[in-house]
Amino acid sequence: MADPKWLSKNEIEAWRPLAALALLLPSRLEEPLQSHGLTFFEYSVLVVLADATDRTAPMSELAHLAGGSLSRTSHSARRLEERGLLQRSRCPTDGRVTLVTLTGDGHERLVAAAPSHVESVRHSIFDALTPDEAAELGRHVTAILTHIAPTGPWASEADRAS
Amino acid sequence: MADPKWLSKNEIEAWRPLAALALLLPSRLEEPLQSHGLTFFEYSVLVVLADATDRTAPMSELAHLAGGSLSRTSHSARRLEERGLLQRSRCPTDGRVTLVTLTGDGHERLVAAAPSHVESVRHSIFDALTPDEAAELGRHVTAILTHIAPTGPWASEADRAS
DNA sequence: TCGAGAAACATGACCCGTCAACTAATTGCC
DNA sequence: GGCAATTAGTTGACGGGTCATGTTTCTCGA
Numbered sequence: 001m002a003d004p005k006w007l008s009k010n011e012i013e014a015w016r017p018l019a020a021l022a023l024l025l026p027s028r029l030e031e032p033l034q035s036h037g038l039t040f041f042e043y044s045v046l047v048v049l050a051d052a053t054d055r056t057a058p059m060s061e062l063a064h065l066a067g068g069s070l071s072r073t074s075h076s077a078r079r080l081e082e083r084g085l086l087q088r089s090r091c092p093t094d095g096r097v098t099l100v101t102l103t104g105d106g107h108e109r110l111v112a113a114a115p116s117h118v119e120s121v122r123h124s125i126f127d128a129l130t131p132d133e134a135a136e137l138g139r140h141v142t143a144i145l146t147h148i149a150p151t152g153p154w155a156s157e158a159d160r161a162s
Numbered sequence: 163m164a165d166p167k168w169l170s171k172n173e174i175e176a177w178r179p180l181a182a183l184a185l186l187l188p189s190r191l192e193e194p195l196q197s198h199g200l201t202f203f204e205y206s207v208l209v210v211l212a213d214a215t216d217r218t219a220p221m222s223e224l225a226h227l228a229g230g231s232l233s234r235t236s237h238s239a240r241r242l243e244e245r246g247l248l249q250r251s252r253c254p255t256d257g258r259v260t261l262v263t264l265t266g267d268g269h270e271r272l273v274a275a276a277p278s279h280v281e282s283v284r285h286s287i288f289d290a291l292t293p294d295e296a297a298e299l300g301r302h303v304t305a306i307l308t309h310i311a312p313t314g315p316w317a318s319e320a321d322r323a324s
Numbered sequence: 325t326c327g328a329g330a331a332a333c334a335t336g337a338c339c340c341g342t343c344a345a346c347t348a349a350t351t352g353c354c
Numbered sequence: 355g356g357c358a359a360t361t362a363g364t365t366g367a368c369g370g371g372t373c374a375t376g377t378t379t380c381t382c383g384a
Contacts, residue, residue: 005277011288014300017316018287021303022191023203023229024311025184027372039340041185060362067185072341074363079340096349096362115167125180126173128309129302137302138176140295141183147290149186154179189342201370221333234371236333241370258332258379 025124032120036113037083041068042076043117046110049086049102056101058091065153085109187286194282198275199245203230204238205279208272211248211264218263220253227315247271 007015029040038046044066049055057065063073077100080086085106091097102110126134145154169177191202200208206228211217219227225235239262242248247268253259264272288296307316 005280007280007284007288010293010297011284014296014303015283015287017300017303017307019191019206020229020307020314020316022184022187023206024307024314026188028310029181029184041340044181044185058362067182069342070363071343071365074365075341078364094350094362098363118167118169121177122169122173124310125177125306126169128305131172133302133305134176135172136298138179140291140299140302141176141179143290143295144287145179145182145186148190148286152182152186154182203370222331231372232333233335233373236335237371240334256332256380260333 028120028124029117032116033113036109036116038109038113039076041066041072042080043110043113044068045073045076045080046085046102046106049100050107050110052102054101055107056099059088059098059100062100067152080106190282190286191279194278195275198271198278200271200275201238203228203234204242205272205275206230207235207238207242208247208264208268211262212269212272214264216263217269218261221250221260221262224262229314242268 026040033040033043045062045068048062048065049057059073059077060070062077063070066073068076077086077088077098081088085103087101087103089099089101091099129137142154145152188202195202195205207224207230210224210227211219221235221239222232224239225232228235230238239248239250239260243250247265249263249265251261251263253261291299304316307314
């Protein structure tokens, strides 16, 4: 129990459900978007673009904000472009970067898919918790994120300033 | 804000990190096992078998306890059998079920891989939280699991008795 | 008892993500 | 200015998961 090589009983009781959730949550997130022809990651990409100024972002920033690798985002962006939901273009000031822009169709698709996604999130997460519990959960998860990936978009301004 | 079709500000603050974690955690779980030639799901399968009586379980029960679909588990079991880490056999009393048994090699592989996995979990999760926070997190996540998948292995005895 | 339906797996096609190259553009440095 | 190192993206091969379908075995009722 005191052996740091193993998890304590309390840690196991916290870890098991978290592992189960990590295995289950992805499918729960894909499910409501599936009927709209979107992956959760594709949905995340569209959300990031919709929030960006001019609905445009460089590929790298898009990857960073959407939480995917550059390769994954590039593949995804190519497929979304083939379906007309976004558009890629060369950055005029830096020939290396690809600018990704949300199209009108892309925005429509996002607006169409959002309600069922929100409904699913609400039903999956918040129906099971009180507001206080949800806030606690958010704080703890943020602490984990900050710890394992300090450079993520959830980083505080102070961290990013470095 | 009061519109139930959208998430409240507080809910968004809880949801965003959770979504980010759902996107990030899988890769963090795969990483330490990769050098041992195991997927996180394969690892979970081996863990379930190691805990089972006679290190054997029917395919369906294995899928249920490991948190995967039957198809996923079947594919995974076939590949693990090809690598000699487990063995499939026909159940003598019911010809439909496939019994899956952990081999000696499989157990060795599991024992070899476990420490780095545990270390990773500890570093990813528990180094960022106090014991009390970890316990809270566990309770909240369990509440979510119970709510979205009441038939899972985390269900209480009372639920399963129905 | 026998035949329809259900249960338990297996399988193959397809899609997605990763990893490892590779290309192209830019920056830095001497 | 020119060349090496860095940055940004792309691409293709490969492996794993899902979905739909097929197969075998069992159950249950008439």
